Amino acid sequence: MSAPSTGTVAPHQHFDYPEQFASPFAPANGTSRPVDLAHVEILGGYWAELQEKNHTAHCEYWLERLGWISNFDHAAAGTIVGNREGREFSDSETYKLMEAMAWEIGRTGDEALNARFESLVDRVLPVQEPDGYLSTMFGREGQAPRYSDLEWGHELYCYGHLIQAGVARGRTVGRDRFVEMVVRVADHVCEVFGPDGIDNVCGHPEIETALAELARLTGDEKYRAQAELFIERRGHGRLKQIDFGQQYFQDDIPVRERKVMAGHAVRENYLLSGVVDVAVDGGDDELLRAAITTTRNTIAKRTYITGGQGSHHEGESFGQDFELPSDRAYSETCAGISSVQLNQRLLLATGSAEHAEVVERTLFNVVSAGIAADGKAFFYTNTLHQRDPGHVVPQDEPAFRATNSQRAPWYAVSCCPTNLTRTIASVGAYLASTSGDTLLLHQYADSRISPVLTNGSAVVRVSTSYPLDGLVAVEVEDLQISDDSAGFLLSLRVPAWAAGATVSVDGGSTMAAEVGYVNLSGLGKGSRVELMLPMAPRWTRADYRVDAVRGQVAVERGPLVYAMESVDLGGSVNTVAVDTTSAPEFDGEDVVVNATSVAVSDKPWPFGGGSTTLSRSGEARPVRLIPYAHWGNRGPSTMRVWLPEQR
C-alpha cells in the first residue's frame, strides 16, 4: 500500500464545470450553501487523524482479492457467466471506492492515487454497452435480463454510486472519460425509466440523490426530473410484495404522505436525501416538508443516542417509536452515514441546528465507531450493548455481517468499508456553509476555511482540539470584502448539550452563547473569536417510553457518547450498576464513574426471585468509560452504553 504523495494532479481543477465547487452536495437553493472542499483544509485533530488512516488501498486490496473488480474484466472479456464473484450489488463497492479516491485525489493531488483511479476506469469502461447500460450481473446470455429483478437486482442502486463517483470526479478533476461514461449511464436511465419507460423504481433507493446531484453538476435538468419521477413513483406498491413487506423498500406509502422513517434504514435515508435534493432544487415545499417531518419524527423517536438508526436485525430496519433496544441495535454503519447525508442536506435547506446536531452526533459516535483504531477493520452493525465478549476476528478473511465485539477487515456484504472511506475523504464538506455574507461553522475541527462570500472572501483559522476540549478559537487570517459591508459575519453553532456556552471577541468580555447559532458581526482581519463549550461529563436519561433503557443512564461529554467495556470494569458489564449521586468526572483523557458489580446467581427460573434494580448498598469504585467510537479496540469484551442505575 503506497503512502499518499502529492504529485502533478492539481487538486480541485473544476475545469469544464466553472460554476461548480467541490462538494458531495451542492443544492441550488436553501438557507446556506456548502463551502468548496478546495477551501476547507483540515489541519489536525480528530478528523485529520481519521483522514490519515482512511486507506483507499485497503478497500482496493479486498475488492481485488475477492474478484469484485475482476468482475468488470470478466464482463468485458465475455467470461463473466460462471465467474462472477460477490453479491448482486458488488459493482457498487468499486464505485464507492472510486468516489473515495476522487475526493482524496481532489484533496491531496496524489498522482499515484490518480493512476490507480484511472486504472479502475480502464477496467470499468469496456463493460459499458453501446446504449449506456453497465452491469456485471445482468443482461448477458446466461444471466437474468436487464431490470428483471428491480426488487433485489440493485442495478439502479449501483448506478447511483457510480454517478456519485462521477460527480466527485467532475467536481475535482473535470469532465474526463469517466464522467462522460457516467453521463451515458444516466442518459440510459432517463431513456429506459423515463415517463414512457419502465414504470417502476429500484428496490434500493440511491439513484435519486445521485441523479439530482448530476443535474447540478451538468446543469441538465432532465436528471433531476428523472429523480423526481422515481420519487413520485415510489410508495404505491409497484415493487413486488416480499417477505419483509413493501415497507422494506419504502414502497408502501407515497413519500409526500410519510410521517416517520420505516423499513430498511439505509434505503430510507438515501431515498430522503434524494427527496430533499429534488424538493430544494425544484422549490417543492410540500415535498421538502414531508422529508423534514419524516426525519424529525425519526430523530425524536427512532434514533439511538449514538445517532445510530435501525432497531431490527430483521430487514435491517427501523422499529416502532421508542423501540430502541441496546443489545439488538442494528444501527448499521451505512445507516449512520446516510443519515449524515440526509441531515446535512436538511441543515442547508432549513438552517435548523438540530440537523447539524444529528450530523455531529452521528459522525462522532456511530460513524466513527465503524472504523478500527488502525483504520483497517470495520463494524457493519453498531450495538449499544455487547452481552458476550465475542471473539477475535481473523484479519485476513472476510466476515459475515453478524455482530461481534471485534471489527472485521471486510464483509461478505461489505457496503460499510467503502462507504466510510468515501465519507471520511469528503468529511470537510460538513464543517461549514455560507449564507450570503456569513460564514456558518457547524462542526468544529482544527482547520483553515476560505469561504467565498457574496461580499468577498475570507480565510479563517479554526484552532481547537474539539471534542477533547471545548475551546474553539476562530481567527480571521485574511479578509477581502467590499468596503461598504458591515465587516465579516460569523455564525457559530452552539450544541444543544452546551447550555452555558460563552463567546468572546478579541479577548473581550465573555457573552452568553445561546444554544443554536451565535451570530457575530463586525469582525475584521486579525479578529479572534473564542467559543467555549462546557465539556463536563453528564448523565443522560431517556424518554419514559424507551423501555429498553428504563432505570439506566448513559454518560456523555460534549458530542461524545461514552461506553463501559469489561476490560476496564474487570468483569462483565451485564451485572454492573452505577452510582449517580455524584457526577461523572473527566480525568483529562477519559470519563470516570463510580460503579458496583452486582452479585447474581443463576437460578432454575429467572422470574420471581430476583430484582431488576439494585438498592444503593454495594461499594462503588471508580471505573473508566471510553468514547463509544473507541470500543472493541482492545480485544474481545463486553460493553454497554446504558448503565443500570443504583437506587
Next chain:
Amino acid sequence: MSAPSTGTVAPHQHFDYPEQFASPFAPANGTSRPVDLAHVEILGGYWAELQEKNHTAHCEYWLERLGWISNFDHAAAGTIVGNREGREFSDSETYKLMEAMAWEIGRTGDEALNARFESLVDRVLPVQEPDGYLSTMFGREGQAPRYSDLEWGHELYCYGHLIQAGVARGRTVGRDRFVEMVVRVADHVCEVFGPDGIDNVCGHPEIETALAELARLTGDEKYRAQAELFIERRGHGRLKQIDFGQQYFQDDIPVRERKVMAGHAVRENYLLSGVVDVAVDGGDDELLRAAITTTRNTIAKRTYITGGQGSHHEGESFGQDFELPSDRAYSETCAGISSVQLNQRLLLATGSAEHAEVVERTLFNVVSAGIAADGKAFFYTNTLHQRDPGHVVPQDEPAFRATNSQRAPWYAVSCCPTNLTRTIASVGAYLASTSGDTLLLHQYADSRISPVLTNGSAVVRVSTSYPLDGLVAVEVEDLQISDDSAGFLLSLRVPAWAAGATVSVDGGSTMAAEVGYVNLSGLGKGSRVELMLPMAPRWTRADYRVDAVRGQVAVERGPLVYAMESVDLGGSVNTVAVDTTSAPEFDGEDVVVNATSVAVSDKPWPFGGGSTTLSRSGEARPVRLIPYAHWGNRGPSTMRVWLPEQR
C-alpha cells in the same frame, strides 16, 4: 364444517400393536411413563373448552383452499410442476392435520372425521414412489433432485410429521394402509440416509423424534438407530454455511457438547426431543445429560415468563442469555409447542418437577395465546409488548407471519395452526403418568383418569376449575389392586409458585404440601384428596440481567401470566406505571392493579430531558389485567406483560 359426532370408529383400538398405548410419546425407560390417552378423559374446564373449539375442519378448509392438499393430487397426476402451491414444507401441514385428526378420531370415535382422514390418505398414498420416497416438491422432471437441498428442502422434516401422524394412527386405530405407507417412508429414509447412505442431516430437525417414536410403535430398533445417526451427525457443519450461520439449524456444535439452546427455536426443541427419545431408549446417559443441561440452561436464561422461546425475529432464533426483549419477543407458537414436547419427555425421563412447570406455563400462556377465542385464528409470534394497536386482520385471507395485535386465520408460513390442532387434540397426554404403583398428576384438569398400575388399576376423578381456582379434588372412584399392596399411591405436583399449598385426605386435617410433588399412600376406593393451591395474584420481577424489563413488574396468578390491554387501561400501555405498594387483587374473574398514565411529550431529541422512571406521585386508579392468553380478542390494542413500576 361438521360438528364432531361419535360413530362406529371405536376409539383407541390399538390392534396389531398390543404392547402400545395411545400417546404421542411412549418412552421405553424413565422415571415414569405416560397414561394411555384411552384412559384420560377431559370432562370440562379449560382444556375441554379448547378441545371443543379445536376445529380440524378449519385447517382442512385452508389447506384445501390454498391448494396445499391438491399438491398431492397434482403430484399423483403428474401435473405438479408449475402447479405446486405453498412453501417447500407445505406437505407437512397436511401431515400435522392428519396427526390431529388421528388423535381426535381416537378420542371421539368420530366416524365422519375418520372418513375425512381416509379421504386424505386416498390423496397422499398415490404420491409415494415405489422405493418409499414421498414429496410433492422434489425429484420429478422440472423439480430439483431428491435431497439436493438438505439445508432448506425440508423433505426429512416433512417425513417427521408424516411419521408422527402414522404413530398417532397406529396407536389409535392400528396398522392400516396409512401406517404401512409411513413405515415404507421410514424404511426408505433408513436405506438412503443409513450408515452407508447420504452422510448428512435435514436442515430442520423433526425426523429424529419421529423415527424414535416409530421404533417404539413397531418395535423395530432400526428406526431408533437411524434417529441416533442423524443426531450424531449433526453439529459438525455437514450442512452448508448460510446467512444465519450453521447455528440456525444446530449444525455448529455436536449435541453432546451443547450447553444452551441456540439458533432456530423450533428446530432446537424438536431436535432435543429426539435426543431425549434416543437417549432414554438407548440408555445413553451422556446424551441425556446433554439434553438436560441444554434445556435447563435455556429455561434459566433464555425463556420468557410466558414460556415462550426465541428472542430474535431474525432467524426465528434464541438470543443470548437474559436477552429477552418484550416488544421483539418472537416466541413462536410452534416453539412453545415443541418446548412442551421436549419438557414432557424430560419430565418422564427425570421426574423433575421443573419440566412439568415449563409444560404448564407454556401450555397456559404461549400455546393458549396462539388461539383466538373462537378457535379460528392464530398467532404465529407471541409478543409480550404490543406498542402499536395493530390492525384488524381479514379473516378470509392468509396473512404474513408479521406481528400484529390480531390473530390471522392462516399464514403464508402456517406451521402453527396445524401444530396447535394436533397438540390440543392430544393434550390429555400431559396430565398424568405412572411410576410402578403410583399415579402422578402433573397438570390439573377436570378429568377422569384410569391408570394401569403395576399392582392393578384405578379410576380417579379429578374435579377442579383450575386455573380459575386452586382447589383440586381427587376422588378414587374405583380401585382394583392386589391385596398385598399398600393401597393406592398418588403423587400430586405442587407448582413452584404455590408455596403454602396444603393437602387433606377425606376431610381430615390439612397438611403442608411442599413445592415439587406431595406423595400420598394408603388411599382406597372412595378416598378423596383435596389439594389447595394458593391463588393470590403476585408481582413478579426478573433476574437483574434481563435489561429489557428493568424497573418493571409482571403479574401472575397461579400458572397464568397476566397482561394489560389498552382497551382496559383506556390509553396506550406505553405510558403506564403501576403502583406496587399494594398487592394485585383478584376480583373473581380478572386481576386488578393500581395504575397511572404518565404524561409524556414528544421532544425533538428523546435523550437528556426525560426520565425512564416515574416517582410515586401520579394518582393511581384500578385497571384490570387479563390472562395473557386472552389478549387480542377485543380488536386492535396495545398490550404489555411487564409493567413499569412507580418508585
